[in-house]
Amino acid sequence: MQDTREKIIALADQLIRTKGYNAFSYKDISDPLEIKNAAIHYHFPTKTDLGVAVVDFETERFKEHTAKWSGMPEDKQLKQLFETFNRKHKEGLVCLMGTLSPDYKTFPESLQEKVTEMSAAFANWTSQCLENGRKKGFFAFDGDAYDRALLVLSNLLASLLMSRVMGPKTYGKISGQLYKDLLKKN
Amino acid sequence: MQDTREKIIALADQLIRTKGYNAFSYKDISDPLEIKNAAIHYHFPTKTDLGVAVVDFETERFKEHTAKWSGMPEDKQLKQLFETFNRKHKEGLVCLMGTLSPDYKTFPESLQEKVTEMSAAFANWTSQCLENGRKKGFFAFDGDAYDRALLVLSNLLASLLMSRVMGPKTYGKISGQLYKDLLKKN
DNA sequence: AAAATTACTTACTTGTAAGTAAGTAAGCAA
DNA sequence: TTGCTTACTTACTTACAAGTAAGTAATTTT
Numbered sequence: 001m002q003d004t005r006e007k008i009i010a011l012a013d014q015l016i017r018t019k020g021y022n023a024f025s026y027k028d029i030s031d032p033l034e035i036k037n038a039a040i041h042y043h044f045p046t047k048t049d050l051g052v053a054v055v056d057f058e059t060e061r062f063k064e065h066t067a068k069w070s071g072m073p074e075d076k077q078l079k080q081l082f083e084t085f086n087r088k089h090k091e092g093l094v095c096l097m098g099t100l101s102p103d104y105k106t107f108p109e110s111l112q113e114k115v116t117e118m119s120a121a122f123a124n125w126t127s128q129c130l131e132n133g134r135k136k137g138f139f140a141f142d143g144d145a146y147d148r149a150l151l152v153l154s155n156l157l158a159s160l161l162m163s164r165v166m167g168p169k170t171y172g173k174i175s176g177q178l179y180k181d182l183l184k185k186n
Numbered sequence: 187m188q189d190t191r192e193k194i195i196a197l198a199d200q201l202i203r204t205k206g207y208n209a210f211s212y213k214d215i216s217d218p219l220e221i222k223n224a225a226i227h228y229h230f231p232t233k234t235d236l237g238v239a240v241v242d243f244e245t246e247r248f249k250e251h252t253a254k255w256s257g258m259p260e261d262k263q264l265k266q267l268f269e270t271f272n273r274k275h276k277e278g279l280v281c282l283m284g285t286l287s288p289d290y291k292t293f294p295e296s297l298q299e300k301v302t303e304m305s306a307a308f309a310n311w312t313s314q315c316l317e318n319g320r321k322k323g324f325f326a327f328d329g330d331a332y333d334r335a336l337l338v339l340s341n342l343l344a345s346l347l348m349s350r351v352m353g354p355k356t357y358g359k360i361s362g363q364l365y366k367d368l369l370k371k372n
Numbered sequence: 373a374a375a376a377t378t379a380c381t382t383a384c385t386t387g388t389a390a391g392t393a394a395g396t397a398a399g400c401a402a
Numbered sequence: 403t404t405g406c407t408t409a410c411t412t413a414c415t416t417a418c419a420a421g422t423a424a425g426t427a428a429t430t431t432t
Contacts, residue, residue, distance in 0.1 A: 004409080020289045023208040024321065025389055030263075037224045039410055041391065094288060095285075101347040102285040119351045145360045150352075154344030154360050155337060161287040162340055165298075165305045173333045174340050184328065190379080211419055225380055227421065 005043045007033055013054045017093040021051060021103045048108050055114040058096050059121055066125050074133030077182070081126070081176060085156045089171045094160040097122070097153075123149055130182075139182050152178065191229045193219055199240045207237060207289045232355040234294050241300040244282050247308055252311050260319030261369070267312070268361060271342045275357045280346040283308070283339075309335050316368075325368050338364065 006031055015024035026037040026047075046049035052081070065084070067079045088095060100107075100115050123146070130152070131145035141148050157172035194215055201210035212223040212233075230236035249286070251270070255263045274281060286293075286301050309332070316338070317331035327334050345360035 019292050020206065020208060023289060023292045026391095027389080035274065035409095036411055037303060037390085038392080038412080039362060042408090042410065045391085047390070095244035097351065098344075098347070099288040101207060101351050102280060102288055102349045106205050106209045116351055119348065123352065143363050144359075147363045150345075150348065150360050151341060151363055154348055155340050157348070158284075158340035161284070161335075162305065162336065162343070164290045165283065165287050165302055166309065166336075170336060173330075174336050177329050177333045177337055180328065212421095213419080222381055223420085224382080224422080228378090228380065231421085233420070 004033070004035065004039070008040055008043055008050070009053050009057055012050050013057065013096075014093070016051075016054060017088075017096065020099055022106060039056055048111050050106070051111045052114050055100070055111070055118055057094065059114070062118070062121055062125075070152040073138060074129050074136060075138040077129050078126075078133065078139075078182070081129075082156070082179060085160065085175065089160055089163060089168075093162065095157055098157040098161050122153055126153055140184055141182055152182070190219070190221065190225070194229055194236070194312070195239050195243050198236050199243065199282075200279070202237075202240060203274075203282065203285055205368060206285055208292060226308050234297050237293070237297045238300050239303055241282065241286070241297070245300070245304040248304075248307055248311075259324060260322060261324040263315050264312075264319065264325075264368070267315075268342070271361065272344065275349060276348055280350065281343055284343040284347050308339055312339055320351055326370055327368055338368070 008185040009176070011029050011032065012024070015028050019028075026040045029040055030037045040050070044053060056081060065080070066077075069080050072080070085095065097119055104115060126149035127146040130139060130141070132146050134141065134145065155174055155178045159171045159178075162174070163169075163171040197215050197218065198210070201214050205214075212226045215226055216223045223313050226236070230239060251266070252263075258266070271281070274292060283301070283305055290298060312335035313332040316325060316327070316334050319325040320331065322326065341360055341364045345357045345364075348360070349355075349357040
């Protein structure tokens with residue numbers, strides 16, 4: 001019955017993305033899963049443990065995805081990244097980094113480290129993808145690839161957040177223009 | 187003693203930016219101001235009322251600032267916007283939209299509306315600034331000015347958030363590259 | 373001078389979040 | 403078949419957040 005543990009992580013993941021880390025409680029998980037809150041404490045003694053598990057899960061999933069894409073040309077790889085965000089947008093969810101970063105200062109160190117680790121994984125992969133893609137002529141952009149990667153990620157992250165507040169069309173306007181900019185030849 | 191009311195708003199503003207809306211409590215305000223929590227309820231019966239006051243305050247301040255800048259050439263006006271974010275970054279604070287958007291779904295409608303109103307004020311001003319600036323040759327960018335404004339704001343917003351997690355240099359890398367891109371002539 | 377208003381304090385209530393201690397039923401292991 | 407582990411439940415505790423009712427001292431209005 002490792003099933004319950006995985007269900008808890010999946011639900012916590014979704015709750016963090018919809019309500020934010022500090023606004024969800026064990027009751028939000030125990031009710032829909034029809035278990036007692038103590039059952040969650042059995043799998044994750046503290047809320048921090050659960051937070052760490054969710055972030056680890058997402059970091060792992062990102063690494064699995066990018067490993068699968070590694071044979072594709074870089075423009076297709078980047079397209080896959082955009083598609084991942086498109087799906088999140090359609091589900092009405094924001095990305096983990098976007099929802100966790102405002103609350104970052106309220107986290108214990110162990111969770112902060114995991115969030116930083118995850119963000120580094122995103123940035124490093126995107127940086128490599130952009131750098132290699134530019135060398136091969138798929139992308140055209142100025143400046144350092146790592147800086148450009150931060151720019152791309154910041155747009156994707158914020159476009160999901162801003163869509164919540166400014167309406168669903170916001171996401172497409174930002175990500176669409178961003179993608180065009182990268183492919184554009186001067 | 188309208189002073190207390192203003193101090194409450196200023197402190198709440200800072201707390202929302204550091205801990206997030208759902209993580210701060212009336213005690214975080216009453217302790218440093220050396221008043222009782224009931225005194226805060228006197229000025230702001232509910233937490234929502236306080237949230238609305240903070241957002242209104244920031245929207246108003248933004249409108250005052252941009253009104254002051256309105257005589258400047260557009261490149262200087264945009265520079266002022268960047269300077270505003272630079273200052274926030276130096277103080278270790280994120281922007282209100284950045285911290286409120288992940289929690290947006292937990293807000294009552296009245297607060298949601300105020301946040302949406304504030305975001306519209308930001309986007310409309312930036313859009314106008316970019317459009318007029320491009321006409322006069324200060325800026326060079328492709329696509330609709332409103333879409334570009336969303337891109338710029340998303341980068342500024344997210345660069346403050348990401349700096350928390352990825353280190354303070356992140357802000358400069360993103361905002362620096364963003365600014366160069368806008369001034370760049372092809 | 374009396375009445376009302378402002379800006380609070382004192383002292384609660386209610387609700388809920390996080391966490392824990394002790395017990396239990398089912399399965400497996402020696 | 404006895405004992406140990408797994409995956410829980412029952413029934414708590416502690417802490418604190420949000421909000422309120424009633425009182426008060428100082429000022430302001432009439």
